[in-house]
Amino acid sequence: MSTVSEHGALKGANEQAPMLVDQHGRHIDYVRLSVTDRCDFRCVYCMSEEMTFLPRKQVLSLEEIYQVAKSFTELGVNKLRLTGGEPLVRKNVMSLIEKIGKLPGLKELLLTTNGSQLEKLAVPLKEAGVTRINISLDSLNAESFHRMTRTGKLEKVQRGIEAAVAAGFDAIRLNTVILRGRNEHEILDLLEYALGLGINIAYIEEMPLGEVSDHERGDTMVSNEEVMAVINERYPLTPIEMTTAGPSRYYRVESHGSKVGFISPVSHNFCDTCNRVRLTVEGRLLLCLGNEHSMDLRKVLRENPGNDEVLKEHIIKAMDLKPLRHYFYDKDEPQLVRFMNMTGG
Numbered sequence: 001m002s003t004v005s006e007h008g009a010l011k012g013a014n015e016q017a018p019m020l021v022d023q024h025g026r027h028i029d030y031v032r033l034s035v036t037d038r039c040d041f042r043c044v045y046c047m048s049e050e051m052t053f054l055p056r057k058q059v060l061s062l063e064e065i066y067q068v069a070k071s072f073t074e075l076g077v078n079k080l081r082l083t084g085g086e087p088l089v090r091k092n093v094m095s096l097i098e099k100i101g102k103l104p105g106l107k108e109l110l111l112t113t114n115g116s117q118l119e120k121l122a123v124p125l126k127e128a129g130v131t132r133i134n135i136s137l138d139s140l141n142a143e144s145f146h147r148m149t150r151t152g153k154l155e156k157v158q159r160g161i162e163a164a165v166a167a168g169f170d171a172i173r174l175n176t177v178i179l180r181g182r183n184e185h186e187i188l189d190l191l192e193y194a195l196g197l198g199i200n201i202a203y204i205e206e207m208p209l210g211e212v213s214d215h216e217r218g219d220t221m222v223s224n225e226e227v228m229a230v231i232n233e234r235y236p237l238t239p240i241e242m243t244t245a246g247p248s249r250y251y252r253v254e255s256h257g258s259k260v261g262f263i264s265p266v267s268h269n270f271c272d273t274c275n276r277v278r279l280t281v282e283g284r285l286l287l288c289l290g291n292e293h294s295m296d297l298r299k300v301l302r303e304n305p306g307n308d309e310v311l312k313e314h315i316i317k318a319m320d321l322k323p324l325r326h327y328f329y330d331k332d333e334p335q336l337v338r339f340m341n342m343t344g345g
Contacts, residue, residue: 031069062090074105113133115156138177184222191253203263279297
């Protein structure tokens with residue numbers, strides 16, 4: 001069977017898999033798959049304190065998630081990231097990870113986690129084929145950490161980080177969101193913690209996804225220019241040319257092996273180089289983090305059970321929906337109401 005689209009073509013099993021290309025010429029080789037909207041934390045910039053999660057029947061099964069992952073790799077995607085919520089709280093998630101880790105053509109299997117389950121799962125994750133892990137960490141003060149996560153225990157996360165370091169992943173990165181009035185005084189502490197462990201760190205600007213009950217985002221968002229200025233006073237940063245799966249701009253700290261990254265979706269739009277799409281746990285293929293352009297792959301999966309060819313046809317067609325850019329904080333554009341746990345990190 002062969003199906004042709006304006007921006008790609010399904011080819012036979014013995015032919016080279018097509019590259020997914022959107023209407024703006026961007027090649028999509030990276031997909032973030034959310035395996036759950038649930039989380040054992042309630043981080044103040046990610047969720048409201050009282051959350052209503054999706055009914056089970058609306059959530060993709062592990063088998064459906066695997067089918068989507070397999071189809072994307074057959075279309076030329078070589079980087080997959082598993083996200084949530086907290087991906088490691090989903091029941092039997094390790095069976096999914098082990099299967100995805102064996103997919104032909106997959107160069108990198110990545111994971112974003114809050115670290116709460118890593119103490120017991122770091123080694124199994126490495127053995128399953130996970131190559132790199134991003135771990136959220138916004139404070140090194142136990143009380144502040146608990147306030148920002150509402151439920152998290154800092155010591156447990158730190159033990160998880162140490163277990164991940166010991167497991168020997170290709171790379172580990174801390175993801176840190178700096179909020180004005182909360183943790184901006186910890187910018188250097190968090191950097192020095194990463195340097196001490198020999199791992200990377202990325203500072204991520206708070207994104208306006210969902211209406212949180214804890215604060216006004218416009219009051220708390222700290223730009224990465226401000227963060228860089230603080231770091232440069234003690235640790236001069238040297239930019240480095242580095243191609244990664246995501247949008248980070250990386251810098252080197254002299255005499256240290258760690259890299260410092262900055263993800264700045266609000267202050268520095270990087271949409272022109274976007275190479276990724278996201279699958280929510282309810283099966284929406286989101287073509288942009290900052291827009292609602294999407295395709296319902298759950299409907300495709302359930303109306304065509306086991307039919308990879310139909311699924312791939314819809315994935316190719318969806319590339320035409322990918323917008324040129326997002327419009328965070330643009331008053332003339334509609335603002336998003338979905339939370340990050342619904343989107344996938």
